[in-house]
Amino acid sequence: MAEESALRGAGWWRLARELDPIRATWRLFTNVRWAIGIIAFLALASLVGVVVPQVPAAVRGDAVAEGRWLDVQEGRFGFLTGGMNSLGLFDVFHVAWFMYALGLLVVSVAVCTAGRLPPIWRSVNRPAKRVNDAYFQSARYRLEYGTPAEGSRLESVLRRRLYAVERYEEGDTVYLFADRFQLAQLATFASHLALIVILAAALMSRFSGFSNGMMIAEGESGPVFPLKNPRQMQVQLLDAVGRFTPDGQPLEYSSRLAIYDGGEEVKRCTSTVNTPCSYRGYRFHQAAYFGFGADVQVRNLASGNVVFRETMALASTLPSPHVIVRDGAGKVLLDGTLVLTDILSDDQFTYYGRLVTLPGGRTLTIGARKAAAQEEWRLAAFEPGERGDAVRLVLSEGESAAAGGLAVEFADLQAVPAEFIPDFPLPPDSATGGGSQSVLLEMSNVVYGTETTSEGTAVRPAADSGPPELTIVGVRPQALTLRPGEKAEVGGYEYSFVGQREFAGIQVKRDRSDYLVWLGVGLLLAGLLATFWVPRRRLWAKISPARTQLAGHAGHLVNFEKEMAEMARDEGGTVGEQQGQENDE
Amino acid sequence: MAEDLQATRPVEVDESPQRRRVWRGPWRSVILPLVVVGAIVGAIWWLDYRPDAGSSPYDPRYGPAEMPAALVSPGMTVEAKAGSLAPDFLLATLDGGELRLSDLRGKGVIVNFWASWCAPCRKEMPQFVAAYDQYRGEGLEVVAVNVQESPSIIRPFVDDFGMKFPVVLDKRSSVSDSYRLSGLPMTYFIDREGVIRSVFQGPFLERLQGTQVQGAIEEDELTRRIQEILG
Numbered sequence A: 001m002a003e004e005s006a007l008r009g010a011g012w013w014r015l016a017r018e019l020d021p022i023r024a025t026w027r028l029f030t031n032v033r034w035a036i037g038i039i040a041f042l043a044l045a046s047l048v049g050v051v052v053p054q055v056p057a058a059v060r061g062d063a064v065a066e067g068r069w070l071d072v073q074e075g076r077f078g079f080l081t082g083g084m085n086s087l088g089l090f091d092v093f094h095v096a097w098f099m100y101a102l103g104l105l106v107v108s109v110a111v112c113t114a115g116r117l118p119p120i121w122r123s124v125n126r127p128a129k130r131v132n133d134a135y136f137q138s139a140r141y142r143l144e145y146g147t148p149a150e151g152s153r154l155e156s157v158l159r160r161r162l163y164a165v166e167r168y169e170e171g172d173t174v175y176l177f178a179d180r181f182q183l184a185q186l187a188t189f190a191s192h193l194a195l196i197v198i199l200a201a202a203l204m205s206r207f208s209g210f211s212n213g214m215m216i217a218e219g220e221s222g223p224v225f226p227l228k229n230p231r232q233m234q235v236q237l238l239d240a241v242g243r244f245t246p247d248g249q250p251l252e253y254s255s256r257l258a259i260y261d262g263g264e265e266v267k268r269c270t271s272t273v274n275t276p277c278s279y280r281g282y283r284f285h286q287a288a289y290f291g292f293g294a295d296v297q298v299r300n301l302a303s304g305n306v307v308f309r310e311t312m313a314l315a316s317t318l319p320s321p322h323v324i325v326r327d328g329a330g331k332v333l334l335d336g337t338l339v340l341t342d343i344l345s346d347d348q349f350t351y352y353g354r355l356v357t358l359p360g361g362r363t364l365t366i367g368a369r370k371a372a373a374q375e376e377w378r379l380a381a382f383e384p385g386e387r388g389d390a391v392r393l394v395l396s397e398g399e400s401a402a403a404g405g406l407a408v409e410f411a412d413l414q415a416v417p418a419e420f421i422p423d424f425p426l427p428p429d430s431a432t433g434g435g436s437q438s439v440l441l442e443m444s445n446v447v448y449g450t451e452t453t454s455e456g457t458a459v460r461p462a463a464d465s466g467p468p469e470l471t472i473v474g475v476r477p478q479a480l481t482l483r484p485g486e487k488a489e490v491g492g493y494e495y496s497f498v499g500q501r502e503f504a505g506i507q508v509k510r511d512r513s514d515y516l517v518w519l520g521v522g523l524l525l526a527g528l529l530a531t532f533w534v535p536r537r538r539l540w541a542k543i544s545p546a547r548t549q550l551a552g553h554a555g556h557l558v559n560f561e562k563e564m565a566e567m568a569r570d571e572g573g574t575v576g577e578q579q580g581q582e583n584d585e
Numbered sequence B: 001m002a003e004d005l006q007a008t009r010p011v012e013v014d015e016s017p018q019r020r021r022v023w024r025g026p027w028r029s030v031i032l033p034l035v036v037v038g039a040i041v042g043a044i045w046w047l048d049y050r051p052d053a054g055s056s057p058y059d060p061r062y063g064p065a066e067m068p069a070a071l072v073s074p075g076m077t078v079e080a081k082a083g084s085l086a087p088d089f090l091l092a093t094l095d096g097g098e099l100r101l102s103d104l105r106g107k108g109v110i111v112n113f114w115a116s117w118c119a120p121c122r123k124e125m126p127q128f129v130a131a132y133d134q135y136r137g138e139g140l141e142v143v144a145v146n147v148q149e150s151p152s153i154i155r156p157f158v159d160d161f162g163m164k165f166p167v168v169l170d171k172r173s174s175v176s177d178s179y180r181l182s183g184l185p186m187t188y189f190i191d192r193e194g195v196i197r198s199v200f201q202g203p204f205l206e207r208l209q210g211t212q213v214q215g216a217i218e219e220d221e222l223t224r225r226i227q228e229i230l231g
Helices: A002-019 A021-029 A032-051 A063-077 A080-086 A096-125 A153-158 A182-208 A513-533 A560-570 B001-006 B025-049 B118-139 B151-161 B174-178 B221-230
Strands: A141-146 A164-170 A173-180 A210-218 A221-223 A233-244 A250-261 A264-272 A278-281 A282-300 A307-314 A317-325 A333-338 A341-343 A348-358 A363-371 A380-383 A394-397 A400-402 A408-423 A436-444 A469-473 A480-482 A487-490 A493-510 A537-543 A548-555 B088-095 B098-100 B106-116 B140-147 B167-170 B186-190 B196-199
Touching: A021 A096, A021 A363, A032 A096, A063 A080, A063 B025, A096 A348, A096 A363, A096 B025, A096 B151, A141 A153, A141 A487, A141 A560, A153 A164, A153 A173, A153 A537, A153 A560, A164 B151, A182 B025, A210 A221, A210 A307, A233 A493, A233 B106, A250 A278, A250 A282, A250 A493, A264 A278, A264 A282, A282 A333, A282 A380, A282 A436, A282 A469, A307 A408, A307 A493, A307 B151, A317 A348, A317 A363, A317 A380, A317 A436, A341 A537, A363 A408, A380 A408, A380 B098, A394 A400, A394 A408, A436 B174, A480 A493, A537 A560, A548 A560, B088 B174, B106 B118, B106 B196, B106 B221, B140 B174, B140 B221, B196 B221
Parallel strands: B106 B140, B140 B167
Antiparallel strands: A141 A548, A164 A173, A173 A537, A210 A493, A221 A233, A233 A250, A250 A264, A278 A282, A282 A307, A282 A493, A317 A333, A317 A408, A341 A348, A348 A363, A363 A380, A380 A394, A400 A408, A408 A436, A436 A469, A469 A480, A487 A493, A537 A548, B088 B098, B088 B167, B106 B186, B186 B196
């Protein structure tokens, strides 16, 4: 009765153990099918992440921009868009459920590995060195052959084959246990650890990865992080270099950088597209190059102080015609590319023009115009006044014509970098009484790079010679044209064109997960190589004077029956009928 | 070796140990592996965020400072908002000295947070330079708090723009934190009693200046606020 009660109690205990939530969870997480299920889920989610458009990094986190981006997707996915967005299908690799699945897989692999570690470790560290005689009849790989008359040499054969051999004698029977590549059985843990490391890398990339793009002008600096970040660094662009072929094709971009940390300069380095600067785990990649910046300074002459100092990117272009004007005798009166400083437009045309005074005093209004519906630019040359033979010409590119005793040629149309700059300081003694307004900056004779770079240029220079020239339209009635280093006083202000400057786009990235990925891949390769190339072999031998019995165990990739036959042959044994039989379990 | 083998008993060969799961209790089967994984992740995290050898040490004296008790009027709070006493700080100046805000008690003080990379800061700085020249004689002091920049980057800017007032270096942005800085530029107007009279976020621009990038501010806005703190 007491025994029956005890048995009943044991049953309850077993049931309680089965219902133990921790153990039940452990059983789930150590189930290979569960891990495969998670991997399949992640693979499917990744497929969705590849097939379905993903929200661009530049848009992510900006509610307004994301909304606009989703509006575009609605044209493709229709009524499904809202639901897909709620499920995070437009940002699969950043959505919480994907991260949870990755985390579950990490836990599963870890628990699974821990659950299998003891038996494998025991198999490696304390292998079954002696087996029952019945095993020689049932082993997966087994061989029986006549022991050589001169005595068995199997032990030395095994040692030659790099087996670790142990022996035991019982009467006239010798037992051997041989083990080769013993530690290879642990390779499976390297593979599992690799999986954990790679998944950790993915999580790390997700949570601690950093990327920030900066566009910096030469001589200027910018913060790497948002304001007040305690890890703040500054990047100063000492020199942006663009090398080009003579026909303007880019060869190489690079940037000479100074990096500041904690308010001190900590590194100077050159960053190229393929070889970024590195500091504190952050990489400073050369991401972009822009060659047409104008460094302008405005000084208040009364105080002597600078009131404006900016390097402005002239990211637009304006037409700049190359015009040649000759007199009746063929003498060249004008041969140059004209920066057009006046801009007018109506419903039909946009005019860019300027007055040109020729040697001898005649004045021409030369402009370029393009009808709204046309692509072709026309050059218009008009001579003010009521002269009957006044110049009135409209020319296409490459055309020339004569009028009023002058021959005008529209050689070609070029483009000069230009930009409207809002809030440019106006001179205090001007009609506006100071303040600021939008002005037009045009830079001609532009060149790429510094003296250390090539002289190639993607935008052809406006003239064959001479330094860059900056034309400022708007600070006084006439346009103001300055060469590098030149200054002009206008109404109490001194305007200086410090020089042409380049910009570099620097992408600051930090993602140490790449090292982890390499580590993980290395571990995975090591695990796979050990598993497939040097799988563990265990061999038990029972050697009696008449016959030798071998039983072996090795991975599926090992042709162990062949190896056993070779061993028997090496020691001169007579192989019987049972050689190489395999026991299909 | 032979003795070892002899001493053992014949046992079954465990041909597929990797297929067996062994429950060794919650601590060894669940907690321990999770701790190991946690240790790996923690190690990675530490390697990622460990203190960097490259960072230059900060002088711990510089940053927010305790306001001397004698300067705290009864009933007044020390807080970075209008109507409260301006939080005190001690910072290194660009020229190698030190500046403590509470030492300026008795003067009207403009505390302007700025950085050379901040375009609006560059635009408004001439206004402070001009105001300083104009009102210095009446007891105005301007303190330009540079946020997290290197002196070598700041100095050319200071020289060009003729900033004759103290430029202090908030390298750790600890003072910026204590003043709840939310963007640059940001300016605090502190009266002769050390009370913040007003806070202005964004640039002070000249008449007509900035109308295309932000709403125009009153022409005499800066002057009005200066006169308010000078009493």
